[in-house]
Amino acid sequence: MRLINRKPTRPARVALGALPFFLAILAYAIGSAIRRAENPADKLLPSFEAIAAAFSNMAFVADRRTGDYLLWVDTFASLERLAIGMAIAAFLALVLGLLIGVLPIGRALFSPFVSAFSLIPPITVLPILFIVLGLGEAAKIGLVVVGTAPLMIRALGQAILDIPREQIVKAETLGASTWQMTMRVILPQLWPHLIRAVRLGLVPAWIFLISAEAIASTEGLGYRIFLVRRYLAMDVIIPYVLWITLLAYAIDRALALLSKRLFGWAHLAGESL
Amino acid sequence: MSFVTARQIAVSYGDALILERVSLEVQKGAFVTIVGASGCGKSTFLRILLGQEQPSSGHVEIDGHPMAPEPDPERGVVFQKYSVFPHLTVLQNLMLPFELEGSAFLGRVFGARKREARDKAQAMMETIGLAHAAKRFPAQLSGGMQQRLAIGQALLKRPKIMLLDEPFGALDPGTRKDMQALLLELWRETGMTVFMVTHDIQEAFELGTRLLVFDKVRHDPQYPNAYGATVTYDLPLDHGERKKTAAIEAALIQSQTDKA
Numbered sequence: 031m032r033l034i035n036r037k038p039t040r041p042a043r044v045a046l047g048a049l050p051f052f053l054a055i056l057a058y059a060i061g062s063a064i065r066r067a068e069n070p071a072d073k074l075l076p077s078f079e080a081i082a083a084a085f086s087n088m089a090f091v092a093d094r095r096t097g098d099y100l101l102w103v104d105t106f107a108s109l110e111r112l113a114i115g116m117a118i119a120a121f122l123a124l125v126l127g128l129l130i131g132v133l134p135i136g137r138a139l140f141s142p143f144v145s146a147f148s149l150i151p152p153i154t155v156l157p158i159l160f161i162v163l164g165l166g167e168a169a170k171i172g173l174v175v176v177g178t179a180p181l182m183i184r185a186l187g188q189a190i191l192d193i194p195r196e197q198i199v200k201a202e203t204l205g206a207s208t209w210q211m212t213m214r215v216i217l218p219q220l221w222p223h224l225i226r227a228v229r230l231g232l233v234p235a236w237i238f239l240i241s242a243e244a245i246a247s248t249e250g251l252g253y254r255i256f257l258v259r260r261y262l263a264m265d266v267i268i269p270y271v272l273w274i275t276l277l278a279y280a281i282d283r284a285l286a287l288l289s290k291r292l293f294g295w296a297h298l299a300g301e302s303l
Numbered sequence: 304m305s306f307v308t309a310r311q312i313a314v315s316y317g318d319a320l321i322l323e324r325v326s327l328e329v330q331k332g333a334f335v336t337i338v339g340a341s342g343c344g345k346s347t348f349l350r351i352l353l354g355q356e357q358p359s360s361g362h363v364e365i366d367g368h369p370m371a372p373e374p375d376p377e378r379g380v381v382f383q384k385y386s387v388f389p390h391l392t393v394l395q396n397l398m399l400p401f402e403l404e405g406s407a408f409l410g411r412v413f414g415a416r417k418r419e420a421r422d423k424a425q426a427m428m429e430t431i432g433l434a435h436a437a438k439r440f441p442a443q444l445s446g447g448m449q450q451r452l453a454i455g456q457a458l459l460k461r462p463k464i465m466l467l468d469e470p471f472g473a474l475d476p477g478t479r480k481d482m483q484a485l486l487l488e489l490w491r492e493t494g495m496t497v498f499m500v501t502h503d504i505q506e507a508f509e510l511g512t513r514l515l516v517f518d519k520v521r522h523d524p525q526y527p528n529a530y531g532a533t534v535t536y537d538l539p540l541d542h543g544e545r546k547k548t549a550a551i552e553a554a555l556i557q558s559q560t561d562k563a
Contacts, residue, residue: 194385199355200453201388202374204400204460207407214399214410218390295390298442 076265084265085273100254104270105277108251111167112232112239115174119235120228122175123182124220130183131190132212141187148180152238160246170242177238178231185230189223190216222296225289229282236278306331306496307352307464312361313531314347321347322517323531325361329513331463334490334497336507338555339517343532345500346468348517352498353380353466365464376400379462379495383469386453387441393452394437397424400459423459431455431485447478451485458489465490467499471506483510504555508548514538516555 038046062075076084088101126144129136155176159169193216201211243252251274258266290297305328312325322344329335339345350356352363354374363370365377374380387396401420405412412420428434431451441449450470457465470486471479487510490497501507507514516536523529536555538548 195355196382196385197388199353199374199380200382200386200456203353203376203378203380203457203462204403205376206403206410210403210407210410213408214403215388219388293390295440295442298440 073262073264076268080265081269084263085269088266088269100249101273103249104251104254105273107247107249108239108243109277111170111243111250112174112235115171115239116178116228116231116235118171118175119179119182119231120224122179123186123227124224126183127186127190127220128212128216130187132208132216137187144180144183144187148184150176152177152234153241156242156245165246170239170247173238173242174235177234181234182227182231185227186220186223189220193219219296222289222293225285225293229285232278232281236274240274305329306333306366308364309352310361310364312348312351312358312363314344314351314356315359315531319528320531322358322533324533327515327534327537329496329498331496332494334510334512335499335515336511336513337498337500337515337517338502338504338507339532340559343517343519345517345532349466349468349498349500352464353378376460377462378464378466379457379460380466381450381453381457381468381470383472384449387449387456389441392438392440393428393433393444394421394424396441396452396456397427397459400456427455427459430489445478447474447482450474450482454482454486454489458493461493461495463495465495465497467497469500469502472502479506486510504552504559508540508552511540514540514548 058075059078062072062077065072065075066077085101089099092098093100126140130140130144131137152173156169156173159172159176163169163172197215198211201215206214239250240252240255243250244256247253251270255267255270307327307329309325309327312322313320314322325348337345337348347356351358352370354371357372371377380386388399391399398417398420399410401423402412402417403410405416405420425434425437428437431454433448433451433455436444436448441452444452454470467486471482474482483506486497499507499510514536515534516538517532518535519530519532520535521530536551538551540548
């Protein structure tokens with residue numbers, strides 16, 4: 031049988047999926063053991079026990095100076111920035127995406143500007159944001175918006191253009207005005223695309239969030255890992271990176287599930303990731 | 304007096320002339336079938352009647368008035384696919400025209416008016432035989448059921464003219480026969496004027512009261528785009544006397560197989 035037609039059984043699929051994770055952990059364990067055999071106080075590849083101890087210290091022991099549980103303070107601060115930033119970006123994407131996708135005049139007006147704007151490397155805008163908005167929350171949220179909105183606007187505009195013209199013509203023959211068509215034909219078909227755009231936008235959003243926090247912040251996941259970097263505290267950095275990854279994964283899965291729940295019609299054909 | 308009048312329609316895309324000198328007078332209630340080779344402009348002609356596309360020159364009149372330059376409820380349409388809304392169930396697809404009518408801002412109606420819209424949609428579902436599939440989405444319907452839904456939806460606004468662009472082209476022969484029967488029945492009931500583009504010459508002869516053949520009459524082998532297609536045959540069809548046109552039918556089928 032050709033390789034292209036060989037499908038793993040369900041247990042085999044789970045085992046294959048777990049294998050790379052297992053190998054990565056194994057490689058780390060071996061490397062860590064070798065280094066600690068030479069120097070028991072090695073900081074670069076700490077043991078799993080040391081990582082677990084540091085993580086539970088961050089999560090369940092109040093900070094001596096502030097009395098805060100740092101992991102939760104950091105997580106809440108970062109997620110709040112991410113949520114506000116993505117909400118603004120999603121709103122912009124919806125409004126501008128509709129103007130670009132539905133109206134030829136809107137397309138002529140906004141499409142070149144959005145295309146040009148999306149080519150600005152967002153991180154280069156950060157100093158401008160810090161100068162204009164100050165070092166507070168607004169600049170960090172602003173960077174998330176600048177980094178994600180343009181690509182989300184373009185994705186939604188394109189999604190509207192991809193709606194078969196036949197549907198638009200059909201709606202016209204059923205007496206729909208432009209506004210009614212937007213409300214009943216285009217917008218309802220756009221929601222699953224908005225969720226997909228948010229999922230895709232979250233990838234750069236995390237990058238810009240961590241970057242902004244690293245540069246100017248007093249709490250947040252990105253602030254923390256760049257702070258403890260000075261003490262080579264790999265036992266804190268590694269679990270924080272895993273924690274951020276877990277959060278990103280959970281949000282992505284939740285959004286995928288939400289789309290399937292709310293917009294079942296959009297997931298009837300084909301496979302989706 | 305003729306109901307639909309086309310005068311000297313010509314269409315060109317850049318250098319390429321698609322249609323030229325298309326003039327036509329169609330009586331109210333006619334069932335006009337349109338055949339022709341691929342790329343001969345028959346679908347373009349249908350889009351012009353629909354208002355989706357504007358002719359480069361010439362114009363169309365409906366009932367003595369110049370036609371609106373965009374699609375409107377006066378003309379219903381069924382395409383080969385994508386004619387129904389994938390995010391709405393069968394029932395919702397059929398309620399949509401009444402909801403649009405009843406609410407300019409939201410495009411949704413509530414309470415008694417919603418029940419009324421549902422009743423009308425329900426009646427159409429019975430007519431097109433989809434009552435058992437009310438809650439299904441188009442992606443969960445077979446090709447034939449999707450086209451039945453498309454036809455039913457297009458009829459709801461009681462259009463005076465129905466435009467069909469190869470509506471049964473993607474269906475298997477058995478389903479196609481059923482759909483043809485349904486279409487004829489609805490045409491007789493409503494008295495609407497039908498224009499139907501098809502690849503299937505037998506279908507064109509069986510359904511139509513009038514047959515148009517689109518083809519190029521002049522060819523320039525050096526510059527194939529120089530001349531456009533026009534109406535080369537315009538046959539009245541009398542279903543009692545199919546024998547009379549049998550020779551033409553056979554010749555057309557022959558020329559189609561030759562080209563293919």
